Amino acid sequence: MTTLATPNTVILGIETSCDETAASVVLGGNDVLSSVVSSQIDIHARFGGVVPEVASRAHLESIIPVVQEAVRLADIDPARIDAVAATVGPGLIGALLVGVSAAKALALVWDKPFIGVNHMEAHLYAGLLDDPTLQFPLVVLLVSGGHTMLVEMIDHGMYRLLGRTIDDAAGEAYDKVARYLDLGYPGGPAIDAAAEQGNPEAINFPRAMMHDGLNFSFSGLKTSVINYVRKNPNVSNIDVAASFQAAVVDVLVAKTIMAAQQVGATGVVLGGGVAANSRLRAQLQSQGQLNGLRVAVPSRAMCTDNAAMIAAAGWHRLGTNGPTAMSAGANPNLALPVVA
Amino acid sequence: MLILGIETAVEHVSVALADHRGTLATSLLASDRRHAESLVPMIQFVCAQAGINTKELDAIAVDTGPGLFTGMRVGIATAKSMAWALDIPVIPVCSLDILAQRVTRCDDIIAAALDARRGEVYWALYRPASDASPIVQRLTEPVVTVPDDLAALLNERAQMVVCVGSGIERYKDTIDFVSTAQCAGPAYAQPHAQELLIIAAQRAIREEWVSASDIEAMYLRAPDAEINWATRLTARDH
Numbered sequence: 001m002t003t004l005a006t007p008n009t010v011i012l013g014i015e016t017s018c019d020e021t022a023a024s025v026v027l028g029g030n031d032v033l034s035s036v037v038s039s040q041i042d043i044h045a046r047f048g049g050v051v052p053e054v055a056s057r058a059h060l061e062s063i064i065p066v067v068q069e070a071v072r073l074a075d076i077d078p079a080r081i082d083a084v085a086a087t088v089g090p091g092l093i094g095a096l097l098v099g100v101s102a103a104k105a106l107a108l109v110w111d112k113p114f115i116g117v118n119h120m121e122a123h124l125y126a127g128l129l130d131d132p133t134l135q136f137p138l139v140v141l142l143v144s145g146g147h148t149m150l151v152e153m154i155d156h157g158m159y160r161l162l163g164r165t166i167d168d169a170a171g172e173a174y175d176k177v178a179r180y181l182d183l184g185y186p187g188g189p190a191i192d193a194a195a196e197q198g199n200p201e202a203i204n205f206p207r208a209m210m211h212d213g214l215n216f217s218f219s220g221l222k223t224s225v226i227n228y229v230r231k232n233p234n235v236s237n238i239d240v241a242a243s244f245q246a247a248v249v250d251v252l253v254a255k256t257i258m259a260a261q262q263v264g265a266t267g268v269v270l271g272g273g274v275a276a277n278s279r280l281r282a283q284l285q286s287q288g289q290l291n292g293l294r295v296a297v298p299s300r301a302m303c304t305d306n307a308a309m310i311a312a313a314g315w316h317r318l319g320t321n322g323p324t325a326m327s328a329g330a331n332p333n334l335a336l337p338v339v340a
Numbered sequence: 341m342l343i344l345g346i347e348t349a350v351e352h353v354s355v356a357l358a359d360h361r362g363t364l365a366t367s368l369l370a371s372d373r374r375h376a377e378s379l380v381p382m383i384q385f386v387c388a389q390a391g392i393n394t395k396e397l398d399a400i401a402v403d404t405g406p407g408l409f410t411g412m413r414v415g416i417a418t419a420k421s422m423a424w425a426l427d428i429p430v431i432p433v434c435s436l437d438i439l440a441q442r443v444t445r446c447d448d449i450i451a452a453a454l455d456a457r458r459g460e461v462y463w464a465l466y467r468p469a470s471d472a473s474p475i476v477q478r479l480t481e482p483v484v485t486v487p488d489d490l491a492a493l494l495n496e497r498a499q500m501v502v503c504v505g506s507g508i509e510r511y512k513d514t515i516d517f518v519s520t521a522q523c524a525g526p527a528y529a530q531p532h533a534q535e536l537l538i539i540a541a542q543r544a545i546r547e548e549w550v551s552a553s554d555i556e557a558m559y560l561r562a563p564d565a566e567i568n569w570a571t572r573l574t575a576r577d578h
Contacts, residue, residue, distance in 0.1 A: 046569065053409065054562035060413050064424050064553045078425065094410045097376045098417045104380045105421035109394050326384065329377040 004113070005029065005319030009082045012106070013311025014067065016099030017091025017119050018146075019050045021062035024307035025074035025081070029315035030132050031278045033302070034073035035308040038062045045185045049175065050145075056094035063102050070307070081110060085314025089334030090146070096330035102255050113323030115314040120336040122313040124153055127269030129175075129312045130298035138296075139265040141256045141275035141284070144272035145171035145186075146259070148216050148252075150259045151336065152315055153269075156316050161338045162259045163214025171247055171274045173218040177225050178245055191241045192277050198242030200279075203228060203235070205247040207254075214259050221247055243278055257291050267294030273301035342392065343399045343540050344383065344422075345533035348375045348415030349407030349435045350454065350506070355382040356533035357390050358541060362489045365389040366528035366534055375414045383418075394422065401431040401540030403438060403531060406462040406482060407454060412557055420552045431540040434558060438531035439505045440466040440476040441539055443524055448500035450476065452520070453507030454531075458485050461507030462560060463490050468502075475542045484560045487511035496514040504528050537562060 007028035015022040022121065024035040032059055036038060040058045044050050071078055086103030100116070107114035124140050139151040139162070148165040168176070171188060178187030183194055205224050208217040225244050229235060260268050274333065281297050288295035317324075346355040356366040369378050387394060402419035405412045412435075423430045439452040446468040446542050451465035467477040478482050487507065490515050490533040494501055504516050504524035515521050543549065562570075 047565050051563060051565040054565060056409070056413060057557070057559070057563070060417060060557060063417060064420050067421075068424065070552075094413065097410060097414055099415035101376055101414045102421040105418040106425050108383065109422050109425040110379055252400070326380045327377050329374075 004322060005315050009315060009318070010076065010080050011115070011311040011314050011318070012067070012070070012081045012084045013117070013307040013314055014084070014086040014099045014309040015090070015101045015119070015305055015310045016059045016063070016095050017087045018095060018305060019044055019055050021059050021066050022218050022305060022307035023067040023070035024311050025070055025076065026308055026311035026315065027135070029312050030129055032129065032308045033076065034070045035306055036066050036070045036073065037301070037306050038066050041186060048179055048185050048320050050092070052092045052094055055092055056098060059095050059098040063098055067102065078110065081112060083107070083113040083115055083314065083318055084110070085115040085117050085310050085317070087122065087310055088328060089120045089331035090119055091332060093330055093332040096332065100328070100330050108326065113318065114326060114328070115318050116324035117314045117317060118309050118326045118334055118336060120147065120285040121159070122309040123271040124151060124159065125313040125316065126271050126302045126306070126309040127296045127298050129309060130137070130302050131296045134294070134296055135266045136271065137263055137265050138267055138269055139256060139260040139263060140269045140271055141252060142272045143170045143252060143274035143280070145169060145175065148271060150214050150220070150255060150263065151262050152259070154339070159336060159338050161336065162217065162263070163255060165216040165218060167217050167219035168222065170216070170218055170252065173222045173248065174274065180226055181240060183237065183241065188277060191245055192279070194238045194241035194271055195245040195279065198236065198238030198240070200242040200246035202239035203243040205243055207247055207251050210251055210254060214255050216251060216255065218248065245277070249277070249279045249283050252280060253287050256284060257287055257293070260293050261291070267296060269296040270298065271303055273304050276300040341398050341541070341544050342396055343431070343537055344397050345537040345540060346379070346400065346402045346415045346419050347438070347531055347536055348379060349403040349405050349412035350399060350530045351408070352532070353378050353405055354381065354531040354533040355379070355386050356537050357386045357392060358537040363534055363537065364392070368532070375411045379414060379418055380451040395426065397426060397428060399429050399540070399544055401433055401536050402436050402555070403536055404432040404555060404562040405435055406456070406484065407435045416555055416557055420555055424552035430552055430555050431549045432555050433517055433536050433539050433541050434482060435531050436462060436464045436482050437478065437539055438536045439475060441469065441535035442528045442532065443468060443502050443504050446502050448502050449479065451490065451494060451501050451503045451508070453487070453503065453505045455510045456504040456561070459486060460484050461487050461490060461511065463507060467507065475539050482558065482560060487514040491515060491518050494521055506530060525552060
């Protein structure tokens with residue numbers, strides 16, 4: 001660690017990669033002084049998914065009020081901010097550029113470093129932010145609308161990709177099934193709510209690749225659900241939702257435990273938007289404990305997109321890599337930096 | 341009154357710095373699609389050339405469109421954030437005003453048009469700047485239409501008109517049918533931060549400015565998804 005990132009370093013984090021405009025002030029890499037998230041869910045709901053141009057316009061309108069609120073809630077003088085971090089990818093390019101432009105402008109005026117942060121890496125830090133006592137190596141299950149992956153956190157900045165989806169992301173399957181069942185948008189919370197009243201054992205949907213390595217596949221499951229409902233038009237939606245959710249969660253949990261055992265991890269961490277799912281949270285906790293693993297299930301606010309994780313990851317990046325050049329842009333396809 | 345001008349709403353990115361004496365420094369990048377990467381380094385460059393610290397700025401002027409959606413958002417997000425952090429006002433200026441301001445020593449009216457892609461142009465008509473009034477005066481509200489609509493209006497007005505901008509260059513064949521029109525030429529096809537600051541300086545005198553959170557982009561076009569949605573609703577209603 002260089003002297004750039006110390007326990008006294010205050011970082012303003014900005015996140016605009018998808019449909020949340022977020023800003024947060026974090027002290028010393030893990031003390032969250034404020035975390036503000038302005039969600040656009042309502043404005044995208046009628047389209048049944050995030051519309052990039054609509055998202056970018058909303059980010060531009062919200063960025064200053066959100067940053068202002070984060071600084072106000074942190075109750076600090078802006079002069080106390082030592083660096084400004086923003087998500088530079090992956091995400092929607094037009095959306096990312098609003099946050100990157102704002103962060104660079106603030107860094108310029110305050111004469112402080114700018115730090116470009118990888119959104120996926122930030123999700124890995126969300127668990128540590130919630131529980132700083134976790135010890136490496138850790139296995140992180142990252143599940144969202146755009147990603148489903150198992151990552152080994154060997155150390156700070158050292159990650160190994162253990163498995164990933166070969167087709168749809170888990171969150172994508174949720175959205176598609178929810179749309180098919182007409183349960184609403186976003187699909188995750190809609191199915192979660194419906195599933196709570198249904199029977200998870202009503203229909204035995206396939207658990208794809210259950211015992212076949214650490215990769216995932218969800219597109220077949222989505223098709224089975226649609227075929228089942230077509231053949232059984234009188235089936236109850238809540239039973240379909242509960243059984244679909246059980247199939248997704250079974251696979252996610254089994255592979256996470258398998259991955260942790262393979263690499264000798266001390267614990268497992270849950271992250272990403274789908275990590276807000278109640279069955280996934282409960283199952284991972286009970287299965288982890290059964291297998292002698294420490295399970296970190298961060299708060300729902302920390303699992304979904306937020307800027308506290310951006311500031312926290314930014315603190316580590318600043319310490320290891322130093323500031324990012326002011327000539328940096330955004331990269332919609334930015335990959336997680338992994339070791340071989 | 342020290343003002344920073346930011347132009348990112350078109351293909352060319354430009355930045356300028358001016359005070360009561362006029363332009364102090366400018367920077368222009370004519371390569372497409374490097375707006376977010378180039379803007380802050382260009383601001384640093386003009387400030388360094390003029391020996392100015394950003395903390396000395398009194399206002400920030402920015403092109404708020406119509407133009408490239410992503411490009412103008414880069415400029416507006418930057419202007420908003422700088423203005424908020426410095427606690428200074430922002431002067432939003434329409435891209436077509438800036439374009440029209442590029443036409444000097446003109447007695448006719450001006451048609452400023454930017455290429456809006458998809459076969460359309462953003463355009464407005466102006467009364468030129470004069471000794472009495474140093475900035476152009478807008479005669480029609482900015483709109484986005486096919487170039488034929490602009491040509492039809494110019495023919496109808498039957499008044500000498502200087503046509504300027506990338507929208508004119510792109511649809512020269514259409515404009516050539518207007519007998520009263522003459523073209524300013526490709527050298528003036530894009531708005532530039534220098535003319536942005538000429539307009540901003542006049543507005544600053546009258547304190548015609550807004551706070552950082554009150555700047556709005558002028559898109560003129562709804563997102564495609566909203567257009568499709570509206571079409572669907574209309575179809576359902578009938």
